[in-house]
Amino acid sequence: MVTSRDVARAAGVSQATVSRVLSSGTNVREETRLRVLEAMRTVGYAPNAAAQSMKTGRTGSVGVVVSDLTNPFHPQLLEALGGAFDRAGLRMTVWIADAKNDAALQAIRERSIDGVVFTTATTQSQELIDALDRRSPVVLLNRAVPGLECDQVASDNVVGGEVVADYLLAHGRTRAAFVGGTPLASTLADRRTGFGDRMATAGFPLADTSIAHGDYSHASGYRSMTELLDSGAEIDAVFCSNDVLAFGALDVARARGLRVPEDLWVVGYDDTDMASWESFDLTTVRQDVSQMAELGADLLVRRMADPVRPVERVVLTPDLVVRGSTAHAGR
Amino acid sequence: MVTSRDVARAAGVSQATVSRVLSSGTNVREETRLRVLEAMRTVGYAPNAAAQSMKTGRTGSVGVVVSDLTNPFHPQLLEALGGAFDRAGLRMTVWIADAKNDAALQAIRERSIDGVVFTTATTQSQELIDALDRRSPVVLLNRAVPGLECDQVASDNVVGGEVVADYLLAHGRTRAAFVGGTPLASTLADRRTGFGDRMATAGFPLADTSIAHGDYSHASGYRSMTELLDSGAEIDAVFCSNDVLAFGALDVARARGLRVPEDLWVVGYDDTDMASWESFDLTTVRQDVSQMAELGADLLVRRMADPVRPVERVVLTPDLVVRGSTAHAGR
DNA sequence: CTGAAAGCGCTTACAG
DNA sequence: CTGAAAGCGCTTACAG
16 A cells, blocks of 8 residues: 555655645645645555554444435435535435434544434434534434424425315315325325315315325325225315325326326425426426535535534525426316 | 544553554454453543544545536446445445546545446546556446456446347347437447347338437437337337436437337337336346446455456346336237 | 654464 | 554654
């Protein structure tokens, strides 16, 4: 292994000078700097990250905890986060968690990473609370946990649900059902609350049959929609708590010869890329993934720079994207 | 920060003994071991990864370079790799690369990661060749680069194309077109070669109009299919070099009132989750993502353990999954 | 602007 | 089975 000592020898300077060129670049005569740089190239030097990290206390890596990459919303979020951290000169360690996952918090404790973004359902685990007590840099993205003293970025899912209700009501679609996963993640529960309350307030409570199955997958949406229709519920609209569920619901509608949107309106949530594909042409509530990721990455970077700054909670307002699964006629 | 020295003090032993408990666990009296473990808990100790890594020369992290998470095949691969590395006790640093990306190779040089899996198009960049000369652990997954002296796992894309041709020919679908991206990644070029050669050999060369546009996205498939049909080509089957392109092609067929499969057969590649959704019900060439990821992770682990072991090249044989976009009647 | 030296927190021979 | 000590490869005061 080539070390800074080898470079020093080759350049005829002390090891300390090599290190200065590497880290600050200041307090070095330009001529010396160039000579050292040249020597680095000649001997094929690359600084040892562990040694640097041990001295500086920083690793240059951050963690991202995501779940369920089969829902395209999550890869989109991951890709956006990757871009943001890349621009910030940070590497990204990824945990793909099924449920709660404290590996990332452990990694912070071991100083493998400098901070972490959680995009998964985060219960107030003791580990998380301890980490925050320790002033570990943690950002919650796409999740709001009211009691938690940490930076958070989330869209207002209650408003997201309300927007859908208002839209349906404005167009006389009053016999609405809700399809979610179960148990509902807080984000989805909020969507349901906003939606259901608004409909109820307008005098059109959701059908009791607004049921949900399993996870948040296509299969789950398919099953939920099937049961909904089998139950004989008279519905003219269905709001699914994410796009993938809505795709499943659409497939059921199609298979049964229901015309969308004439007979049934279908609304999703997330505005994933696929929602705009002609096969689906899905009206959905848009979450600006790029913006969300950008804000989250930025908050984490600032938190790492200053562990005691006041906590920030950013709430994004989602908006409705109207497409053929509701608005247009004759598709 | 709590160090092993603090633990030693609390347990009434030397720092070396704490370290022994931590690393090997051997050569320590059971009673001592328990006392140290207890002290660790009491003082809230977590070993410093950088210090460990500096001594051992290993980081416990591996890199994965993926591209284009909008193609669901890649998230599936990433998720499978994440699972495999997790089971091996390794963290996963992810680079989402648009083109060639040497950041991961740089990270190996700096000892931020112990090895890397490339799942992206890898030209024989000088950096990669240098890395291999240095015996850096590198595995190519889903990419075969014949000249490259490194472990590789890929499916046989030529055979994949041939399988499709044989299938079409066996069912009398002889006026076939190919839709790919451009420029073709080697994987896709192989699929085209296998497909085109087999069709030509049987006396049914592909239409000249077998064109391709842009990337490997839905939009690209949509545009290619549109041009294909606009050109007036008389085709009864189209083979798309991946599923996402096929979804775009299917949407065009639908929009134009072409019946699939009666008027047109559509075949994809990858067997992503979505291919089985009723909206698409796509016949496609299956790549076993889990197996591929498992093999790749395993090769990397073994390569890291033994940098001089002979290179392995694993070739997987893809198989055809027949669904409604070709076989069934009346959908 | 540069060098000698201390030290980051571990692991691991080397003695005992 | 345990401790004292060296050293992994850097960064950064401290002198000059």
